[in-house]
Amino acid sequence: MTALLVTALIGLIAGALAKAIMPGRDPGGLIITMLLGIAGAFVGTMIGRALGIYSAESSAGFIASVLGAILLLFLYRKLRSA
Numbered sequence: 001m002t003a004l005l006v007t008a009l010i011g012l013i014a015g016a017l018a019k020a021i022m023p024g025r026d027p028g029g030l031i032i033t034m035l036l037g038i039a040g041a042f043v044g045t046m047i048g049r050a051l052g053i054y055s056a057e058s059s060a061g062f063i064a065s066v067l068g069a070i071l072l073l074f075l076y077r078k079l080r081s082a
Helices: 002-021 029-050 062-081
Strands: none
Touching (some): 002 062, 029 062
């Protein structure tokens, strides 16, 4: 349960950072970007667990969360512009 809360908190920060790093305008605004950041943290956690980087009880690190958020933000922008 604690790992889930930590992942969500890191995801909020990662989403804001991903928005600052990614050039261009977001079609969804800050709230959507932060939700994508939370999802990015979960994506980073799942990828890290699949690669054996994280144990079952741990969550993604900050860098993995930001990378996951950037990936999801990129995909979100591509889908919204299509």
